[in-house]
Amino acid sequence: MYQYNDFDQAFVRGRVKEFRGQVERRLSGALTEEEFKPLRLKNGLYLQLHAYMLRVAIPYGTLDSRQMRRLADIAERWDKGYGHFTTRQNVQFNWPRLADVPDILDALADVSMHAIQTSGNCIRNVTADHFAAAADDEIEDPRQTAELLRQWSTDHPEFQYLPRKFKIAVTGSQNDRAVTRAHDIGIRALQDSDGRHGYEILIGGGLGRTPMLGQVVRSFLPKEHLLPYIEAILRVYNLYGRRDNKYKARIKILLHETGLTLLQNQIETEFQACQSRFSGIDSELRQHIEQAFAPPSFVAVPHDQFDIRMTGDSAFSEWFKTNTAKHRDNHHAILTISLKPVGGTPGDATSSQMRVIADLAEQFGYNEIRISHEQNIILPHLPLGHLPQVYDRLRDAQLETANVGLLSDIIACPGMDYCALATARSIPVAQEISQRFDTLRLERKIGPIKIKISGCINACGHHHVGDIGILGLDRAGVENYQITLGGDASEKARIGKRAGPGFSFDDLIPALERLLEAYLELRLMPEETFGDCHRRLGSEPFQRALYPADVQQAA
Amino acid sequence: MSRREQFWVITSNHLIEGDAIWLNNSGDWTRKLGEAKLFDDRDSAETALMTADKERHIHVGAYLAAARPGRDQKPEPQHVREQIRTTGPSNYFHGKQATASDVSV
Ligand code: SF4
Numbered sequence: 001m002y003q004y005n006d007f008d009q010a011f012v013r014g015r016v017k018e019f020r021g022q023v024e025r026r027l028s029g030a031l032t033e034e035e036f037k038p039l040r041l042k043n044g045l046y047l048q049l050h051a052y053m054l055r056v057a058i059p060y061g062t063l064d065s066r067q068m069r070r071l072a073d074i075a076e077r078w079d080k081g082y083g084h085f086t087t088r089q090n091v092q093f094n095w096p097r098l099a100d101v102p103d104i105l106d107a108l109a110d111v112s113m114h115a116i117q118t119s120g121n122c123i124r125n126v127t128a129d130h131f132a133a134a135a136d137d138e139i140e141d142p143r144q145t146a147e148l149l150r151q152w153s154t155d156h157p158e159f160q161y162l163p164r165k166f167k168i169a170v171t172g173s174q175n176d177r178a179v180t181r182a183h184d185i186g187i188r189a190l191q192d193s194d195g196r197h198g199y200e201i202l203i204g205g206g207l208g209r210t211p212m213l214g215q216v217v218r219s220f221l222p223k224e225h226l227l228p229y230i231e232a233i234l235r236v237y238n239l240y241g242r243r244d245n246k247y248k249a250r251i252k253i254l255l256h257e258t259g260l261t262l263l264q265n266q267i268e269t270e271f272q273a274c275q276s277r278f279s280g281i282d283s284e285l286r287q288h289i290e291q292a293f294a295p296p297s298f299v300a301v302p303h304d305q306f307d308i309r310m311t312g313d314s315a316f317s318e319w320f321k322t323n324t325a326k327h328r329d330n331h332h333a334i335l336t337i338s339l340k341p342v343g344g345t346p347g348d349a350t351s352s353q354m355r356v357i358a359d360l361a362e363q364f365g366y367n368e369i370r371i372s373h374e375q376n377i378i379l380p381h382l383p384l385g386h387l388p389q390v391y392d393r394l395r396d397a398q399l400e401t402a403n404v405g406l407l408s409d410i411i412a413c414p415g416m417d418y419c420a421l422a423t424a425r426s427i428p429v430a431q432e433i434s435q436r437f438d439t440l441r442l443e444r445k446i447g448p449i450k451i452k453i454s455g456c457i458n459a460c461g462h463h464h465v466g467d468i469g470i471l472g473l474d475r476a477g478v479e480n481y482q483i484t485l486g487g488d489a490s491e492k493a494r495i496g497k498r499a500g501p502g503f504s505f506d507d508l509i510p511a512l513e514r515l516l517e518a519y520l521e522l523r524l525m526p527e528e529t530f531g532d533c534h535r536r537l538g539s540e541p542f543q544r545a546l547y548p549a550d551v552q553q554a555a
Numbered sequence: 556m557s558r559r560e561q562f563w564v565i566t567s568n569h570l571i572e573g574d575a576i577w578l579n580n581s582g583d584w585t586r587k588l589g590e591a592k593l594f595d596d597r598d599s600a601e602t603a604l605m606t607a608d609k610e611r612h613i614h615v616g617a618y619l620a621a622a623r624p625g626r627d628q629k630p631e632p633q634h635v636r637e638q639i640r641t642t643g644p645s646n647y648f649h650g651k652q653a654t655a656s657d658v659s660v
Binding site: 422 | 568570571572573574575612615616621633634635636639640643644645646647649650651
């Protein structure tokens with residue numbers, strides 16, 4: 001894993017010291033809130049409904065045991081004993097006191113972590129495939145690229161005041177697990193016919209108020225041109241992106257208003273100018289980074305215990321089938337630890353759960369942990385032979401929920417229970433869905449499906465790209481939920497379409513039940529997933545289930 | 556509810572704790588919505604908001620929230636958002652519902 005050098009370390013410490021002074025001046029009244037707010041946001045500190053919220057960056061979702069333990073300690077000492085993992089692969093603490101935040105930031109700096117650029121109109125935490133360096137379909141480790149971008153973008157003086165926030169995602173394989181088409185820039189590693197490594201670059205994706213999928217702006221960018229090319233995109237955006245209307249300030253709107261060809265030309269011209277400024281130092285840096293990401297040497301361990309449990313323990317084998325993915329090494333598995341227990345809050349882990357995960361990673365998993373944008377935690381390299389022990393310890397910590405990729409593996413943003421921007425709650429919706437379908441025992445029958453919930457139009461819960469998306473809105477002070485159908489977050493990305501009028505909180509779950517019962521009737525065979533079935537039939541038969549005539553009349 | 560029947564409270568977040576607070580009858584802040592001053596016309600509420608906004612080192616981002624008189628004429632939240640601020644999140648027993656809300660501001 002990449003380790004901070006002296007420069008990184010001094011920079012982060014310097015920022016904490018600076019923020020400590022700013023907090024002191026705010027508390028003494030020397031700074032007004034108008035003056036202080038941009039400063040706290042630069043350090044990831046928001047003010048939400050009940051308290052401040054500190055958003056901590058987990059670069060490309062990768063952390064080690066020591067860092068995970070530190071998050072556990074922070075949650076225990078300064079928060080309420082848990083952390084919330086987000087769709088941006090970050091972690092949020094929901095209850096810090098303002099006066100404690102500098103100490104929290106110092107505690108993070110001890111383990112090379114910080115909250116810089118997790119807010120504001122800058123380049124945010126670069127996200128990447130959570131199966132990086134473990135998936136067997138990978139061309140290259142996307143984290144090398146993400147780390148290079150992290151170093152380049154951190155405190156980049158030119159890009160601290162962009163027209164709006166800017167999100168970059170990187171995937172190293174054709175199967176897109178990083179939702180690259182929903183980012184301002186999506187980067188996909190490629191290999192051309194001569195075996196040269198490079199990237200396909202997409203721009204202008206984004207969800208929110210105006211959902212759009214990214215478009216290819218360069219179909220093959222040689223690897224060594226990455227930074228000058230990305231810098232060119234940012235320069236063009238910084239110059240021409242709209243600053244008159246914050247709802248029109250993202251690069252997707254610039255792309256939409258300028259047109260791809262013209263924007264492409266502007267970027268290429270700027271790229272020519274940028275190239276000369278990158279004298280090759282980025283290649284040196286990249287070599288250094290590549291070494292830092294050298295994969296562990298995988299050691300197989302005997303798996304007789306594993307084989308016995310697979311045949312004799314149905315809970316274990318079900319968990320294995322549902323929660324693990326194929327590792328590139330046959331003697332290993334990629335494990336997704338579900339943070340979606342039935343009735344739980346998606347993405348939350350307690351301090352003791354974080355410590356269990358840290359211990360397991362250290363003892364069995366080459367000390368590597370990942371956070372997925374689907375709000376789960378990944379142990380990317382686990383020898384099969386250790387899985388029985390891992391399972392037993394996860395079960396003791398109530399972390400053994402076997403539902404990855406299934407109905408209750410729901411993405412839900414914090415919504416109105418915490419978020420000051422929310423128009424409705426999301427968490428209780430997720431809780432009720434998982435409880436209801438658990439009672440009905442329908443989850444396994446329904447099979448793979450993605451439900452994603454956002455508590456407002458900002459779409460942090462990615463509802464546009466869920467098979468079923470749920471958007472919570474406010475209708476005259478009362479929560480109302482809109483359903484979208486047919487979204488897809490993968491390499492076949494699609495924006496879902498609104499199904500019809502919204503539902504009240506109480507009517508939503510019965511509506512979903514009708515929808516999913518209809519799917520079970522409509523599918524050709526059990527292997528036809530909800531997404532495939534919807535692609536084949538369109539929304540119409542599902543709309544009929546959502547809005548049967550008798551329900552409409554009663555309403 | 557018609558416009559004439561609309562009531563208001565002045566609410567904000569505490570500078571250090573970040574939690575919800577309300578302006579009471581004596582012009583101080585309270586952590587209980589039930590103790591907040593209920594305004595029955597928007598103009599006087601706006602005027603009070605402007606004065607309340609002066610003590611910037613105690614609270615952050617004061618605004619008017621719609622409320623209604625409940626039992627004993629004590630203000631009750633009208634909007635689900637204000638309801639949640641008054642009690643705490645619905646997924647955990649945290650926030651106002653869990654803490655002694657008579658801790659003075
Ligand atoms: S989608 Fe809206 S409610 Fe949910 S976290 Fe984002 S801003 Fe908050």
